[in-house]
Amino acid sequence: MSVKLLLVGCGNMGFAMLDGWVRSAKLVPGEVFAIEPNEALRDRAARLGVPVAASADDIPADTDPTVVIFAVKPQMMREAVPAYRRFADKAAFVSIAAGTGVAALQDLLGSDAAIIRCMPNTPAAIGKGMMVVYANPNVSPETREFVTELLSASGEVAEIDDERLMDAVTAVSGSGPAYVFHFIECLAAAGEKVGLPADVAKLLAMQTVYGAASLARESGEEPGRLREQVTSPNGTTAAALGVLMGEDRLKSLVADAVEAARARGEELGKS
Template identity: 50%
Template structure:
């Protein structure tokens, strides 16, 4: 990632902090980073002091902002955005990772001609295994979109859509998806306990199985269906279990309803 101006991070919580550490680890010069956070954690204050990051300087004094990444919670966005207006006059690209906040909601405050990228990351970004989908408005140049992708790639993979309406489906699949996997792990452990396994062992088996299967899928690059077929012997134990999951009333329609509910809620939050 090559920056010509300043990278301004607004909100240095779990998501913003994870991205910041990724940028610094990849060699982003600390002097090009500015952190704005209304209540920085002790860990962030220490990091800023150790690495020489500018922490909460007056917004009006930030010179040459090139990209402004907004990582505050959606609930306080309306309080934070007006304070960023002094940056908007420089026409940086604003990159938001706030769920449910539309491009129009940012344009209404920052200006209709300001370059804005809406992004939907997910929590595995905290360990560098996230996936983020971006959607730029009409004022974002290809160079700015590429810069946004480069920033977000520090914490995982990046995809792109040009139709903002698809961001609700993205939220339903990948944004909320980690929680579905965590719950699946809980259910798998509980099922093992119901079959007589001690809780500690059942939990260990479930966690290792889900994590290991995910890593195998990531490394192999094979379609999930192919991997499933590879470990399913005819008339074996796995086939017996899949017979339940793949029934007409099994996992497929349940997951479809789950994603639809999350996408619907994403649309409601944007209203």
Template identity: 60%
Template structure:
């Protein structure tokens, strides 16, 4: 596009990871990006990547194509009014969890182009899952440009109903923590079975990593991959009888996801 000027508001862990992805992929040049970050150390870290970094919005020049809000949800209402004068020319992308589009429209105006994104922590290494919802004011070319930027951090999907973002939060937003806990549990089970702690940790970590990579690379479904590794009356079958008996694990995961979704709904109303 002719104008790829991006303003990144907030350059903490997620913002900085996104910035690194844009620059390392070549999607953006350092001259395309202005960072707004009040914290000196975070601002200096961004400057080392060659981008212009400011302590506040007053030094922004021109009309950015996209203003990315990557600050904590609780400070959105404090920082957003400073960008209202850009709402007629710039689109806004928010990666603030649990913050509805309606809040941005209330502060920036009903005609503002708003894209809401739910990323997850693996985005920091380019393996994330980013899900977006856009209001009707977002133009198709802006949406394409935004998705190209997000793709530098992992996979991108879009939902048409903003209410589904609560389910997205419960699956991919919070999901890495579920997997990390499974690694913890598998490690502890290995220790209980007699393995040294470092070996148990390595086996658990690499097994989860490898299984995920195989599932992503294979043309078989996860169900078929499970069947492939399960010999009748073998060791895997014995373990799966415990996990799958009475849909034990399925019910537990469903209960956990529902708890996360309900909490996401509550936070969106607060």
């Protein structure tokens, strides 16, 4: 069976990617074969028209994928990956597992395996994600282009040429949505504290972050310049920024948070 892609894992991220490929017509359902041990998740993938199986043992013997994508939890990689080594002669492997480096994957798949690491983030579920990829030298330019095109269905794609930067990527864009969600929580709570009803404060916080991010993305202006445009001398915004920017409070706090995430990613990669 000739399929372009073998998807291992149809949890939240795996399914979001699969749904994006099918909806965008980057792949038709018959070009994908999915592996998912959980019956409910397997049924969900099957509703997209994709053939699915419970384990690698159930893959038809004549299956010959171009790419195998591992969308399983990092702690499951060492258990899940070896079953797909038989495809290493022809297929490239893509992993979205945080903390699992190319060297670890080569131990499981062979030193000649073509491997791409990808760090997505949760907005990929609605096609607004940030995917960062690193490819080892065994990956052909054609395969890199194919994988990049697939990932673009889930949002923006960037490429790095130094795998050591992947922990920094994880700290900024991989974990970054959680930082933004917490900021929304904090802004909504502050709105309540100054008298706004909870539902209004939540709406104001969410829409303000959404609108500001959209403007920063679409205007072409530097974020610092946009900040200056909103800030009238001695006005309300200036008063607030005096608190956030005084002694580099927010800048230092965010830098410390990103460094903590980067260091933890490095620790996980060694474990």
